[in-house]
Amino acid sequence: MPTIPHLLLATTGLALATLASALPAQGSPPAQQEVARGKAVFARHCAACHGRGPGDDGSAHLPGTAALAARYQGSLPGALEERKDLDAETLLYFVRHGSGPMPMFRKTEVSDADIGSIAAYLAASAASVRK
Amino acid sequence: MSVLPPDLDATRFAEALAEMRQAAGADWVFASDEDLGPYRDSFSPVWDTQRERLASAAVAPADVAQVSAIVRIAGRFGIPLFPISTGKNFGYGGPSPNVHGSVIVDLKRMDKVLEVDEARAFALVEPGVSYFDLYRAIEERGLKLMIDCPDPGWGSPIGNSLERGIGYTMGAFRDHFGASCGMEVVLPDGEVMRTGMGALPGAKTWQEYRYGFGPDPAGLFAQGNFGIVTKMGFRLYPRPDHYRTALVTVPRRRDFVKLVEQCNILSDAMLCGEPVYASPLMALMGNPSFAALATKKGGASDAALDAAASEAALPAWQVDLQFFGPEATTRANFAHARERILSAIPTATVIAGEDFPLPATKEQLANVAQPYRSSIRRHGALGVPSLGIWKIVREDGHLGFFPVLARSGEEVFRMQRVMGDALHEFDQLPSYFNAASAPLHWHPHAFQMVFAPPVKRADPAFNAMVDTAMRRAVEVAAEHGWGDYRAAPIYQDAVSETYSFNNHALRRFHETLKDAIDPAGIIAPGRGGIWPQRFRKR
Numbered sequence: 001m002p003t004i005p006h007l008l009l010a011t012t013g014l015a016l017a018t019l020a021s022a023l024p025a026q027g028s029p030p031a032q033q034e035v036a037r038g039k040a041v042f043a044r045h046c047a048a049c050h051g052r053g054p055g056d057d058g059s060a061h062l063p064g065t066a067a068l069a070a071r072y073q074g075s076l077p078g079a080l081e082e083r084k085d086l087d088a089e090t091l092l093y094f095v096r097h098g099s100g101p102m103p104m105f106r107k108t109e110v111s112d113a114d115i116g117s118i119a120a121y122l123a124a125s126a127a128s129v130r131k
Numbered sequence: 132m133s134v135l136p137p138d139l140d141a142t143r144f145a146e147a148l149a150e151m152r153q154a155a156g157a158d159w160v161f162a163s164d165e166d167l168g169p170y171r172d173s174f175s176p177v178w179d180t181q182r183e184r185l186a187s188a189a190v191a192p193a194d195v196a197q198v199s200a201i202v203r204i205a206g207r208f209g210i211p212l213f214p215i216s217t218g219k220n221f222g223y224g225g226p227s228p229n230v231h232g233s234v235i236v237d238l239k240r241m242d243k244v245l246e247v248d249e250a251r252a253f254a255l256v257e258p259g260v261s262y263f264d265l266y267r268a269i270e271e272r273g274l275k276l277m278i279d280c281p282d283p284g285w286g287s288p289i290g291n292s293l294e295r296g297i298g299y300t301m302g303a304f305r306d307h308f309g310a311s312c313g314m315e316v317v318l319p320d321g322e323v324m325r326t327g328m329g330a331l332p333g334a335k336t337w338q339e340y341r342y343g344f345g346p347d348p349a350g351l352f353a354q355g356n357f358g359i360v361t362k363m364g365f366r367l368y369p370r371p372d373h374y375r376t377a378l379v380t381v382p383r384r385r386d387f388v389k390l391v392e393q394c395n396i397l398s399d400a401m402l403c404g405e406p407v408y409a410s411p412l413m414a415l416m417g418n419p420s421f422a423a424l425a426t427k428k429g430g431a432s433d434a435a436l437d438a439a440a441s442e443a444a445l446p447a448w449q450v451d452l453q454f455f456g457p458e459a460t461t462r463a464n465f466a467h468a469r470e471r472i473l474s475a476i477p478t479a480t481v482i483a484g485e486d487f488p489l490p491a492t493k494e495q496l497a498n499v500a501q502p503y504r505s506s507i508r509r510h511g512a513l514g515v516p517s518l519g520i521w522k523i524v525r526e527d528g529h530l531g532f533f534p535v536l537a538r539s540g541e542e543v544f545r546m547q548r549v550m551g552d553a554l555h556e557f558d559q560l561p562s563y564f565n566a567a568s569a570p571l572h573w574h575p576h577a578f579q580m581v582f583a584p585p586v587k588r589a590d591p592a593f594n595a596m597v598d599t600a601m602r603r604a605v606e607v608a609a610e611h612g613w614g615d616y617r618a619a620p621i622y623q624d625a626v627s628e629t630y631s632f633n634n635h636a637l638r639r640f641h642e643t644l645k646d647a648i649d650p651a652g653i654i655a656p657g658r659g660g661i662w663p664q665r666f667r668k669r
Contacts, residue, residue: 048263048284048518056510056519057498063521096169101524103225104169106218107161108191108239108259 031120038121041114042081045105052079064102081125088119133164134187136210136232137666144187147208151190151234154200159240162188170218170235172225174528176586176594176601177621184227184620186213189235195315195323195361201236202359203321205653212236213655214359216258216290219283222531222583223294224619229657230666236359244268245362246338249276252367253312253338258289258360262516269367277368277489277514279304284516289363293353294617299405299511300368301455302398302575308353309575310366313337316358319649324358338364354617355641356655357648368455374491374513375454375461376484377468378503380411380446381476384433384566387448388540389475394450395538397471398572402464404453409506410567411445412436425566428555430548436566446480448569451507461486489513525585530597530622532582532604534613536570543570546580546613553607557600559593560584579616605629620657627660642667 042050049064061069061078069078077083092115098104110118135144152160161167170186177183187210192198205212213228214236220226226235242259247269254265254276262280265288269276279298281291292307304310313327327343328334341347351357381390394406415421421439424431440447452468454461469481482503487495491513494500498509510517534550536542550564562568563582570578582604584597602625605615609629618626630637641661645652652663 044263048516049521054497055522056517057508059519059522063518063524066522096165098169098173100527101521103173103219103221103528104171106169106189106226106237106239107166108159108237109218 034117034120035124036121038114038117038119039125041110042118042121045110045114046080046118049102050080052081067101080122082129083122084126086119086122088116091115091119091122134167134185134232136187136208136234137230138209139232143208144210147204147210148188150204151188151201154204155190155192155197159191159193160188161190170226170237172221172227172619174221174225174530174586175227175588175621176530176598178527178586178588178594180591182621184229184231184233186226186228186235187232189237191237191240193240195241195317198236198238198241198317198359198361199321199323202317202319202653205234206320206651209651209653210234211652211654211656212359213658214238214258216287216293217261217285218290219286220290220294221283222529222619223617224621227620229620229623229655230652233655238359238361241361247272247274247276247367248338249274251339252276252369253364254278254288254367255313255338255362255364256288257362258287260289261285261287262291266514266516275370277304277370278365278516279307279310279368279514280511280516281307282508282511282520283518285518288365289360292363292365293360295353296617297573298514299508299573300514301404302401304366304368305405305573306575307365308350311349311363312339312341312366313364314349314352314360315362316352316360318358319651319653323361338366351644354659356645356658356661358654368514371455371457371489373454373456373458373461373486374489375465375486376501376505376507377452377454377465378449378482378484378501378505379452379468379472380449380480380482382437382440382446382478384436384440384447385540386476386478387543390448390450390472390479391538391540391543393468393472393475394452394572397452397464397468398575402454403468404455404512406572407451407453407506408448408569408572409451410448410569411504412440412443412447412567413569414445415439415443416562416565416567422562422565426551426555426562427566428552430544430551431566449506451484451505453507453512458486458488491515527586527588529583529585530601530619531617532601532608532622533571533579533616534582534604534608535574535616536578536580536613538570538572538576538578543578543580545611546570549611550580550582550604550607553603554582554600557584557596557603559596560600574616623657623660 051062055062065078095105167186170189211230211233213233215226216238218226238258241257243257246255262284279300281296292311296307298305313329315325326349327341329337330343352360397403454464472479484501536546547564547568570580587593605625615626645661645663652665656663656666
């Protein structure tokens with residue numbers, strides 16, 4: 001899992017606390033409703049870059065999926081929907097701070113609660129991936 | 132709030148934000164460093180330097196009444212506002228303002244597709260609507276309409292057209308501002324104005340007759356700072372029955388001159404979509420001897436370039452042609468294009484490409500069945516929004532300088548040579564202007580060429596070099612009559628400076644208007660190089 005600098009975690013502490021209160025209790029299975037909501041948010045805001053389908057004009061992968069596949073060289077899947085290590089805190093960090101070519105996303109686009117739902121969806125999605 | 136608006140202390144700013152919370156709701160005013168992070172320009176070459184323009188706060192209204200209220204509050208406190216739509220103007224400043232300490236008016240919550248009329252082929256949208264949203268709205272309703280979208284589909288039709296963005300279908304729709312029709316604007320005093328037929332109560336033609344009566348001020352709101360656009364209409368392309376493609380290659384460098392002339396006629400007569408030019412010789416740029424030839428100062432000779440092409444068994448140039456319409460019409464237009472081009476350039480080769488009925492299937496959209504190497508990006512060509520283009524974004528993004536030049540082969544050769552020479556010393560950058568660099572026929576009546584140097588956030592020295600190269604490019608281009616079409620806030624003054632006919636008569640005219648309409652500089656002071664008197668003195 002990518003390491004989030006402690007300093008940055010500290011600066012996002014308030015948001016994380018807010019986010020945590022919006023999520024199902026740790027250890028409980030994510031509610032189906034939350035997963036469905038997360039799937040819809042992922043489809044609207046993430047899938048065009050991080051989805052599992054092929055990229056445009058003969059590219060094997062969409063850009064975000066291709067970039068992560070290249071970064072992890074097989075140690076982790078390139079597609080977010082196959083990742084089991086993306087909790088809400090990690091997603092929140094990357095959504096709000098961006099990474100390389102990926103810009104930051106504002107709360108008016110993707111709320112903290114949306115990010116919690118995406119995490120629930122990704123967990124469910126990754127769990128359903130056949131090995 | 133570590134950044135304050137100009138001329139305002141923290142106490143007064145807190146009062147202003149309290150009023151904005153009253154207007155837009157407490158959850159929709161953002162002032163913490165953490166919340167304002169995503170309002171920085173993630174492609175900025177001046178990240179974390181004194182030149183970076185940061186917001187002091189952001190406010191996200193839900194409707195035009197709230198926009199109006201926010202503008203009035205800002206007016207009372209003298210706070211400059213900077214409106215954004217979806218905030219995706221990457222390469223041109225992203226969501227960052229012209230004036231450090233501006234309050235961003237984030238219009239993303241205003242995301243309604245208000246109307247789509249299939250029979251009369253138009254849409255009316257709010258600023259927070261993305262191309263993805265508009266496309267989805269049309270598809271969900273099963274309407275036979277095609278949108279024209281820029282490469283990344285997350286942009287806003289309103290924001291993109293106000294930046295004079297472009298697309299890839301037929302000429303009338305590729306110019307996104309040109310395809311707009313009617314807008315609603317909140318003026319700097321908070322008044323709500325509608326342009327064209329929108330000014331006539333009861334008119335049903337707001338999205339069909341853009342002029343109304345008297346002067347049409349719509350152009351002032353594109354790359355301008357005279358108001359906040361809250362609704363805008365767009366003409367849409369009735370979805371054609373059929374799509375047909377072809378590739379034309381020409382063997383020699385100077386054949387390009389005639390090729391462009393013929394494609395101009397096809398394009399201006401609306402017989403084809405965007406002609407997409409490329410030089411197959413670009414594939415040789417990895418070869419050091421060819422790269423040295425293609426980037427030779429003063430320009431390589433035609434004979435030397437033709438010899439290199441001949442040795443590599445490559446044509447000097449190619450153009451992808453696209454035809455839209457009824458199947459028989461696309462067939463006839465292709466036959467006409469082939470005959471016209473072969474008459475002008477007998478040594479040209481014309482290859483028929485894929486053709487299929489619209490809408491495209493998933494497989495056709497994937498664009499993997501052309502019998503030749505095509506430069507067309509299929510999603511954009513068919514008005515299907517995508518983020519597939521993001522694969523070209525390297526490092527931490529890039530800048531964009533796309534000088535406008537005449538649609539002629541000779542002018543392309545001149546820009547290759549002049550700009551190539553001017554940027555020769557920036558050898559850490561890829562070569563953007565060389566003998567294989569092709570023009571873009573995005574705008575229906577002009578060419579542009581590309582300078583899009585990368586940005587490396589962790590390498591300030593590299594970014595400083597890129598910044599110097601950008602300024603050099605703007606200056607040298609202008610010395611030869613080529614101007615930029617769109618720029619990030621940190622470059623807008625430099626670009627504005629080049630549009631200087633008659634001692635900057637155009638800029639002085641804009642300033643006179645700005646002083647009359649927005650004397651306190653509430654709406655995006657500095658945008659488009661237009662500064663109100665309050666800020667001109669600084």
